[in-house]
Amino acid sequence: MTKEGRQKRVQQALQAWEGSPEPRETLPLPWRGGTQVFPVVKLEVDVPLLNARSHRLQAKLEGHPERALVEDAPWDDRAQTIVAEVLKERHRNYEKLKDSLDQEGQRDPGVITREGVLTNANTRAVGLRELGAGDKRWIRVAVLPPDASPQELAELELALQVQDPLKDDYALTEELLFIEEMARAYEKTAKQIAQDLRWATTDGRSLRAGAEQVEQRRRILALIREMQKLTRPPLPLTFFDDKLEQLKALEKTYTAKRQDDPVAARRFRNNWLASSLAGAGSVHDLRAVDEDFISFLRPRLEEDTKLGDKSEELLEAKENGDASKPPGVDILDSDDDVDESDEQGDVTPLLNLLAADLVSQKPSVSVPGGGEELDRDDFKSRIKQATKEAIKDRKALDKAVGELEEPIDQLREAARRLHKAESSYRSVRKTSQFDQKHRGKFSYQLKKVRQQITKLEKLEEQ
Amino acid sequence: MTAGTLHVRLVGTPPMVELVRVGDVEDDFWFALPVQLAPGVVVTNGGQRVSVPLERFLSNRRWLRDVCTNYQVGLDFDDEVREILLRAQHEREVVARLLTQHDEGAELDVECSILISSPDSRYQRELREFQVRDLAKLLGLEHGANFSVPGVARRL
Numbered sequence: 001m002t003k004e005g006r007q008k009r010v011q012q013a014l015q016a017w018e019g020s021p022e023p024r025e026t027l028p029l030p031w032r033g034g035t036q037v038f039p040v041v042k043l044e045v046d047v048p049l050l051n052a053r054s055h056r057l058q059a060k061l062e063g064h065p066e067r068a069l070v071e072d073a074p075w076d077d078r079a080q081t082i083v084a085e086v087l088k089e090r091h092r093n094y095e096k097l098k099d100s101l102d103q104e105g106q107r108d109p110g111v112i113t114r115e116g117v118l119t120n121a122n123t124r125a126v127g128l129r130e131l132g133a134g135d136k137r138w139i140r141v142a143v144l145p146p147d148a149s150p151q152e153l154a155e156l157e158l159a160l161q162v163q164d165p166l167k168d169d170y171a172l173t174e175e176l177l178f179i180e181e182m183a184r185a186y187e188k189t190a191k192q193i194a195q196d197l198r199w200a201t202t203d204g205r206s207l208r209a210g211a212e213q214v215e216q217r218r219r220i221l222a223l224i225r226e227m228q229k230l231t232r233p234p235l236p237l238t239f240f241d242d243k244l245e246q247l248k249a250l251e252k253t254y255t256a257k258r259q260d261d262p263v264a265a266r267r268f269r270n271n272w273l274a275s276s277l278a279g280a281g282s283v284h285d286l287r288a289v290d291e292d293f294i295s296f297l298r299p300r301l302e303e304d305t306k307l308g309d310k311s312e313e314l315l316e317a318k319e320n321g322d323a324s325k326p327p328g329v330d331i332l333d334s335d336d337d338v339d340e341s342d343e344q345g346d347v348t349p350l351l352n353l354l355a356a357d358l359v360s361q362k363p364s365v366s367v368p369g370g371g372e373e374l375d376r377d378d379f380k381s382r383i384k385q386a387t388k389e390a391i392k393d394r395k396a397l398d399k400a401v402g403e404l405e406e407p408i409d410q411l412r413e414a415a416r417r418l419h420k421a422e423s424s425y426r427s428v429r430k431t432s433q434f435d436q437k438h439r440g441k442f443s444y445q446l447k448k449v450r451q452q453i454t455k456l457e458k459l460e461e462q
Numbered sequence: 463m464t465a466g467t468l469h470v471r472l473v474g475t476p477p478m479v480e481l482v483r484v485g486d487v488e489d490d491f492w493f494a495l496p497v498q499l500a501p502g503v504v505v506t507n508g509g510q511r512v513s514v515p516l517e518r519f520l521s522n523r524r525w526l527r528d529v530c531t532n533y534q535v536g537l538d539f540d541d542e543v544r545e546i547l548l549r550a551q552h553e554r555e556v557v558a559r560l561l562t563q564h565d566e567g568a569e570l571d572v573e574c575s576i577l578i579s580s581p582d583s584r585y586q587r588e589l590r591e592f593q594v595r596d597l598a599k600l601l602g603l604e605h606g607a608n609f610s611v612p613g614v615a616r617r618l
Contacts, residue, residue: 332537
């Protein structure tokens, strides 16, 4: 169908709507700062175009081998087929949605532009097409005005998303890209975006908190982009989808370290990514990963029967100057990479191996240092095991240090509380309300403190 | 082969650092600059320049070095920014040297002792050895911090 043909079908459907008897179906939508009612028409389900620019697709499309084709000719048949596949793949409950369409039909109307591009109900359109019989040959859609701008379409998509709690949520990276687009393309401030997302009300404190949340999301996306540059091949954006809390913790620590010790910050970031790729997924586990994590990982890798003699290659120190430096950067402190390639090593070879495995999903992995091929699942489980053991070692060390500090911390706390007791006792001891009963209780507690201190002193002398 | 260049210059009062995008600088690099260096500043698709506070630029200069290397973006500084950066680099080297000069601190300690015992000095008490050592380190710096402390009525 040509572009003109599709527009004509939408126009004809609108004319049919106008000529039909009351009551005619309409749909109120948030539009241009208020609520506007739009006519709902019935179109054959093959007429609308799937929205290749939908924010639900961008994260998955970014890593798609035919991404350029979808970007260059989004309305061509091949691009539309790819979009349909991605929509099905990314939906959390596609089969359930399809069953529901089959049994109950389409409940809520979708939204379409005058050009016939779906703003809403893309996945439902794919489901109806697959069902394709009886009333499933039709889709009900509200038709937007002809002058709808891309920004208005984006705002509407977001408004429909946040007002419907049952709608399939955006994946994390879809949300990050959407926020980034609102800031970059539509010049929205963090406060405006927070309101659009309903993360903030108009109250000042709520707006500040919402804006900080938006800015944090933008910093997280920038950090993800940095990490994608670390590996060959680059990691797909969707790798980060289920890691919001982990990324929040990473971003906070990384940003704090970055100013004081950029070398440590880089090591921390790389170790975090390697551990995450290796399968250490929980926030709790990743909290144990820091810039010195290699010193825990190396011995565990060395213990492995198959990877032990490859640990040098897997954690090989990077050679200085392998990344060509663009002009001008040396003046931004040239001496902070002096110990970049020290005896600690570097996780870059391991990162590359894990990223290549994630992207290619080949049945075997070629381990550096001898070119031995290992079964993929075996390799992954060995790396995961070593990482988990290293995390356990790290936690055990922290706990041991904690246990050693415990008596000192407790005494410090006791001294602080005794100081407070002194000051509150001073303020009440001569008042009439601090009577015999209170004095008795005070003396009793003081005696207990003395006894405890005597016990500690005896222990100290032994 | 670089992917574009940033022109960096000092503008306005109080001084801000202006970054101008020239050539094929990647969007992900360009839009990360205000996010990391000047939160709240909106840079649009059409915008080719962004201003960030000098302090934030200086405190994030090593991050900028990393990210420029990752994205292969060159930097072209005007003379004022270059001088500030060179001075910052020099100060950093001095601090690093002073902090590792425990064993070589005798010379500085002597200088410091002379300074605090001179007729112009307002030091009232005799300082202990470790106090002289640490004071010598502080006096060796052009400045010790770049912030105001409310109530002390002066900038450190």
